[in-house]
Amino acid sequence: MGSLEGRVAIVTGGGRGIGASISRMFAAEGAKLVINDLGSSPDGQGGDQGPARDVATEIVANGGQAVADGGDIADVATGQRLVDLALEHYGKLDVLVNVAGILRDKMIFNLPEEDWDAVIRVHLRGHFSTIKPAAAYWRSQRNPDGHYRIINFTSDSALQGSPGQPNYAAAKMGIIGLTASTANALGRYGVTANAIAPGAVTRLTQTVPDEKRVGEGIDDSVSPDNIAPIVTYLAGTSSDWLSGRTIGAMGYEVKLWNNPEVVSTVASDGPWNLDDLTAKVEKDFRPLADGLHPSIFMGQLPS
Template sequence: MSGICEGRVVVVTGAGRGLGRAHALAFAAEGARVVVNDLGVGLDGTPGPDSPAAQVADEIRAAGGEAVAHGGDIATTEGAASLVAAALESYGRLDTLVNNAGFLRDRMLVNLDEDDWDAVLRVHLKGHFLPLKHAAAHWRAEAKAGRTPVARIVNTSSGAGLLGSVGQGNYSAAKAGIVGLTLVAAAELARYGVQVNAIAPAARTRMTERTFAETMAAPAGGFDAMAPENVSPLVVWLGSAASAGVTGRVFEAEAGRITVMEGWHPGPTADKGARRSPAEAGETALKLLAQARAPGAVYGA
């Protein structure tokens, strides 16, 4: 029986471990040929001794699927371009890009070094932009040649990007930026047959195990609510042709729960029709805030 991604070629970044590995295996199980990208770095972004991308590709092939490994740095133009090239050279096409790569360098803001800020923004935000840019350029060329693709991009944000997270100013800013990038890309790329969505997952990975060590432990039996594999079915569906018409959306995915996130919408408003004094502006703001929905709590506050 064919899976919902039969015949599709899928690229997954940061696919050597955790969520990315789960996504790669899930796509392969649904018939996709997978390009498994991972730079093989540690939790803080420093180089590691092994090649997790090759291990995952081997795992897919051992199960009867098709996969190739890619170890390039997708936060560089060269690495992102070679990632798209790897799909085209290996399988002759590219249908889905899943941007997942990232790492943490957590600090309270007053202790956050510029290097830690730059490193996290580079991998999460630039590491989403560059693969997206190169994949989109390929799909635009295909569309202009009369071969409009059924293309999909799935970006990875976080609850930290939606609500903020204490001690993660760099990570929260990057993940919030990914939401903005997703909305712009969905609007710009629709004409070329490309749908762009984002997920805000919660699962037990290397990046979360220290933060949620007690609540995210794997159970002795039964449903493992925090297993990264729980997030992958939604990602696979978003990356498939079956998700036609769904674009510019952000989904939370955790355990068996899927939530469509509703972003900024105008709330209570007041228009004087003329300039206010600072005191008047403050009085009006307080009245409007009393009518407005309270924002969600910042994680860790």
């Protein structure tokens, strides 16, 4: 019996890349799936029903259960429909995995507003569109021992400040805040919420360097298949202890990121005198902040 036997999961962006790897491992571990993928280009243009349908067909051919949906995840009607599909086909919903995303990379001084809006829409609105109906369903179950799971996808781009991805970094950092809020709001209903910051070569990443290629494929260490195991663990019933956190996964490493925390405080007995504040900030904050100085990105000049 697999670790997800009998559990029902929605996977957005489940037709290609990391999402497809997750869908396949979930199915191999016994989960019943609703696989959503718009099948658009990496920048969100167009659509193709094929990717979601092909992965679902493959899973069924291998003895699993899966249905496909090719809707736009940033449309709230799509999120509701995915929850309805899970309930209609399988009678329940246990796990929601939000992988779907797009890229429109530019430096901030070259970024068109439509590219800002498109990336924010797909990532943040796309997460909202599924989380809201899933949360409403779980709240209605009134089962604090339900082992329900929300697994969102953030990025090192947000955590480390990729200079050529201001829209993507903003959206992905927003997902961390959304994850924390959701974890705090839904814990009483048996729901955990965590975010994955993945590292893998997919069609959304830059062209694979020659040294990472093996024949016509890629080095196993950067395969999206390496992200699926930690997601599968989080989707199971033994991960109730972990919620509101960000997990890094790249190659053969899995990391627990710290939550934001205060690292130093300066205080005054009354309203600040500017000279006193300046002296204290320089003395106490500067040594700690030097490692985060923007100059660490100098020399990295994406278009």
